[in-house]
Amino acid sequence: MHELITRLIAWYAASLETGGYPLVILLMAVESSIIPVPSELVIPFAAYQAHIHGNMSVVGVVIAGAIGSWIGASVMYWISRLAGRPLALRYGRYLFISKEKIEQAENWASEYGVFGVFASRLLPIVRHLIGIPAGIVRINFVQYSVQTILGSTVWCAVLAAVGVAAGQDQNLINGDMKSITVWVSGGVIVIFALYYFFVHRQLKLKNK
Numbered sequence: 001m002h003e004l005i006t007r008l009i010a011w012y013a014a015s016l017e018t019g020g021y022p023l024v025i026l027l028m029a030v031e032s033s034i035i036p037v038p039s040e041l042v043i044p045f046a047a048y049q050a051h052i053h054g055n056m057s058v059v060g061v062v063i064a065g066a067i068g069s070w071i072g073a074s075v076m077y078w079i080s081r082l083a084g085r086p087l088a089l090r091y092g093r094y095l096f097i098s099k100e101k102i103e104q105a106e107n108w109a110s111e112y113g114v115f116g117v118f119a120s121r122l123l124p125i126v127r128h129l130i131g132i133p134a135g136i137v138r139i140n141f142v143q144y145s146v147q148t149i150l151g152s153t154v155w156c157a158v159l160a161a162v163g164v165a166a167g168q169d170q171n172l173i174n175g176d177m178k179s180i181t182v183w184v185s186g187g188v189i190v191i192f193a194l195y196y197f198f199v200h201r202q203l204k205l206k207n208k
Contacts (some may be wrong), residue, residue: 012045013049016045016046016049016055016056017053017055020055020056021056021060021061022064022066023066024042024046024061024064024065024068025065025067025068025071025178026068027151028043028064028065028066028067028068028069028071028072028156029068029069029071029072029075030072031068031069031072031128032068032069032070032072032073032075032076032128032131032152033072033075033128034070035131039065039069039127039155039156039159040159042065043061043062043065043156043160043163044045044158044159044162044163044164045163046061046064046065046160046163047061047062047159047160047161047163047164048163048164051163051164056198058160058164061156061160062153062157062160063153064158064161065152065155065156065159066149066152066153066156067146067183068144069121069149069152069155069156070148070149070152071145072128072131073085073128073152074128074131074141074145074148075131076128076131076132076135077131077135077144078135079135080132080133080134080135080136081129081135081136081138082135085136097145113139113143114131114139114140114143114144114146114147115147116133117130117139117143117144117148117151118146118147118148118151120151121147121148121150121151121152121155122151122154122155123152127151127155148167153177155188158180166186200204
């Protein structure tokens with residue numbers, strides 16, 4: 001497994017040198033569909049490579065990530081909007097999207113509308129599914145796009161900052177378990193902080 005990860009990292013590093021921003025856009029577009037390409041790996045490593053090599057800029061990586069996220073999310077939106085709910089219910093199970101998940105996402109989209117789109121872009125796992133219910137309940141596409149871009153920009157900026165900082169930790173690069181634990185714990189804290197400030201607190205204000 002370690003050898004496989006090492007090869008993937010080496011491939012990604014080499015590909016970034018030639019692919020640059022278009023590669024980041026492509027991978028993030030795929031990540032925002034139903035294919036599980038983790039943005040938590042795509043953006044941090046690209047940002048670190050940009051920081052040390054200068055062939056890209058960190059800001060450029062964030063923008064490319066947000067653009068790619070919007071492209072993938074838009075594809076999911078329009079497929080769901082044009083195909084409709086029956087198709088999602090019929091074939092969703094083959095993509096590990098159960099009927100219950102679709103119904104929960106529909107309730108979320110119906111209740112919180114465009115804000116739900118923004119909040120979802122800040123949460124792992126659910127961030128790439130929001131396009132399905134948003135398309136099914138026919139949220140305004142312009143508003144959907146704006147919230148997707150805003151949420152994706154915040155998410156990519158956080159990941160880029162983490163990538164630059166983590167890449168400078170030599171102990172982490174060497175596989176030191178203490179450093180790995182610290183960074184993983186820090187990542188969990190950041191995710192919970194994003195959830196609290198952008199989701200939990202806003203939902204409380206909305207329900208008052």
